[in-house]
Amino acid sequence: MIAALLDLLGALLLLVGSVFMLLGGLGLVRMPDVFNRIQAGTKTTTLGTLLTLSGVGLLQPDWALKLLLIGLFILFTNPLSAQVLARAAHRIGLRKTPLTRVDRLAEDTGEDA
Amino acid sequence: MVDVPVVTSVAAPVMLLVSLAAILAGVAFLLALWRFLQGPTAADRVVAFDVLTIVSITGILLTALAEGRGIYLDVALIYGLLSFLGVIVVARHLEGGL
Amino acid sequence: MGSVTTLHELSGLTMVPLLAILLLFWVALNASLSWQVLSVGITVSLLIGWLFRRGLSPLTELRATPASYRAGLGFVWHFLRELVRSNLNLARVVLSPDLPVNPGIVKVRTRLQSPMGRLLLANAITLTPGTLTVELQDEWLYVHWVQVESADIDAATARIVAGFERYLEVMYG
Numbered sequence: 082m083i084a085a086l087l088d089l090l091g092a093l094l095l096l097v098g099s100v101f102m103l104l105g106g107l108g109l110v111r112m113p114d115v116f117n118r119i120q121a122g123t124k125t126t127t128l129g130t131l132l133t134l135s136g137v138g139l140l141q142p143d144w145a146l147k148l149l150l151i152g153l154f155i156l157f158t159n160p161l162s163a164q165v166l167a168r169a170a171h172r173i174g175l176r177k178t179p180l181t182r183v184d185r186l187a188e189d190t191g192e193d194a
Numbered sequence: 195m196v197d198v199p200v201v202t203s204v205a206a207p208v209m210l211l212v213s214l215a216a217i218l219a220g221v222a223f224l225l226a227l228w229r230f231l232q233g234p235t236a237a238d239r240v241v242a243f244d245v246l247t248i249v250s251i252t253g254i255l256l257t258a259l260a261e262g263r264g265i266y267l268d269v270a271l272i273y274g275l276l277s278f279l280g281v282i283v284v285a286r287h288l289e290g291g292l
Numbered sequence: 293m294g295s296v297t298t299l300h301e302l303s304g305l306t307m308v309p310l311l312a313i314l315l316l317f318w319v320a321l322n323a324s325l326s327w328q329v330l331s332v333g334i335t336v337s338l339l340i341g342w343l344f345r346r347g348l349s350p351l352t353e354l355r356a357t358p359a360s361y362r363a364g365l366g367f368v369w370h371f372l373r374e375l376v377r378s379n380l381n382l383a384r385v386v387l388s389p390d391l392p393v394n395p396g397i398v399k400v401r402t403r404l405q406s407p408m409g410r411l412l413l414a415n416a417i418t419l420t421p422g423t424l425t426v427e428l429q430d431e432w433l434y435v436h437w438v439q440v441e442s443a444d445i446d447a448a449t450a451r452i453v454a455g456f457e458r459y460l461e462v463m464y465g
Contacts, residue, residue: 106223109245111391115238124379129249151251155248169237170235
C-alpha cells in the first residue's frame, strides 16, 4: 500500500518536472532575446530535472545515490554554464530586445547600451 | 533476446503518469529543437543545446525506468558532464572569436 | 566571530584527497572494480580536479563552526524555495499572451569577500526569480533581470542579493 503510494508520488513528481521543462521550452521559443532565453532555459531545466530525479528515486529507491549525484551535479553546473554563456553573449555585444530598460554593464564597460 | 527486467509492480495510473511525463518532455525537446534550428545567433543555439541535453537526461531516466536498468544512470551523468563542458568551451570560443 | 579556523587554511592538502574521495565514491556506487568503471572514474575525477584546480570547493572555504552549518541549511532551504518561486514566476510570464517582460541589466554589490561565497551567490541569483548573473567583478555583480524593479544599486542589492548574503556571510565571510 505504502509502496504503491510512493510510486504514485514518484510518477507525479516526474510529471510536474516535465511540465516545468515544457514551460522552459516554451520560454525558449517565446522570449525576445538570448538573455531572457537563458533565464527561461536554466531555471526550468534545473527544477525540472531535480523533480524528475526525485520521482525516479521514489520509483526505484535502489538508484537514490546515483540520482542524488546527478542532481548535485546539475545544481552546480546548470547555473554556471548559464552565466558563462550570458557573459560571452554580452561581451560579443549580442542584440538585446528593444524592450531593455537599462544596461549598467554596457555603461560601465563603455559599450553602446 | 536479452532478459529485460520489467517493473511489474507498477500500477496502471503510475504507467499513465509516466507516459504523460515522457510526452511532455518530448514536446519540451521539440520546442528547444526549434530554437536550436532557428538561432538566430550562435549563443541562442548554445542555450537550446543546453536545454536539449538536459531534457535528454530526463529522457534517459525514463528509459532506465522503463527497462529497469540502472546502468543508464551512468550515461545520464556523463551526458550532463559533456553538456556542461560543451557549453563552457563554445562560450569561450564565442568570446575568443572577437 | 573572531579568528575562526577555516578548512581553507588546509587547502594545500585538499586536492589529492578530493580526487581520492571522488574515485572511492564512484567505485562504491558502482560496486565494481572493472576497468570500465575505473577508467570512467579516473577521467571524471581528473576533470573535476581540473575544474576546481584553484581550490574552489564549497567545503574548502566553509567555516567550521556550528553557526556556519546552520546557515548552510538555511541557505539550502531558502534557495529551494526561491527556485520554486522562480519557476512559477517564469511560468506566469511565458503563459501570458502578452509576454510581460521588462528586462535590463542592473548592478549590485556584495559584502562577501570569499571567492566561493561569491560564486555560490552568483549561482543562487541565477536560479532565483527573474535574475541571471552576467558578470562578476570584485564586489560588483551585473545581473540580468526579466522584470526590472529598480536600476538603483542599493534597491536592487536589497532585492536580489540580501536574502542569500544573510546566510553566506555566516558561512564564508
